[in-house]
Amino acid sequence: MAVKGWNVVSYHRHMAERDARDVPSGWPTAVGPPGSEDWEASAASWLLDLLPEYRQYTAIARHPVVLAYIARHVLNGAVEGARQGYRTTRSELGELVPPHVIDAALNDCRTEGRRLAAAARALELVERALRSK
Numbered sequence: 503m504a505v506k507g508w509n510v511v512s513y514h515r516h517m518a519e520r521d522a523r524d525v526p527s528g529w530p531t532a533v534g535p536p537g538s539e540d541w542e543a544s545a546a547s548w549l550l551d552l553l554p555e556y557r558q559y560t561a562i563a564r565h566p567v568v569l570a571y572i573a574r575h576v577l578n579g580a581v582e583g584a585r586q587g588y589r590t591t592r593s594e595l596g597e598l599v600p601p602h603v604i605d606a607a608l609n610d611c612r613t614e615g616r617r618l619a620a621a622a623r624a625l626e627l628v629e630r631a632l633r634s635k
Contacts (some may be wrong), residue, residue, distance in 0.1 A: 511522070524536075525627075526627055528623045528624050529626065529627050529628075530618070530624045530627075532544060532551070533545045533546045536631040536634075543635070544565050545566050545628050545631075546566040546569060548628070549570055549573050549625075549628070550569070551568065552577065552621060553569070553576055556569065556572065556573075566632050567632040567633060569628035569631065570625065570628055573625055574627075574629055575624055577608075577621060577622045580618055580630060581618045581619060584611060584614060584615050588608065588611045588612070591604060591607055591608055591611065592608075599621055
């Protein structure tokens with residue numbers, strides 16, 4: 503039964519807009535909304551992009567919830583490592599490189615820290631959805 507004023511393009515646009523509203527803020531754009539077709543495959547692909555070294559472990563790579571669990575621990579370790587590095591950069595490297603190098607390194611660390619923190623928040627959302635499926 504056709505709906506007046508709807509065609510294939512408008513229907514797919516409506517579904518995409520609906521799906522975009524069905525995910526929480528911070529949800530990774532590369533991952534389909536929970537419950538959508540192939541959303542778990544898109545989650546696994548995104549998780550493997552976060553941890554490409556885990557592609558070789560098929561038992562982990564085939565199970566998105568296991569991959570998310572491991573990724574959470576790896577990413578949280580990276581966030582903490584980045585924070586520790588940021589806190590100690592001046593004291594440990596201040597006598598080895600010029601101040602402008604320290605400043606540039608700290609700026610890069612802040613940028614990477616924000617990226618890691620956003621990825622960790624997105625990962626938390628994805629893992630929660632995988633656990634509740």
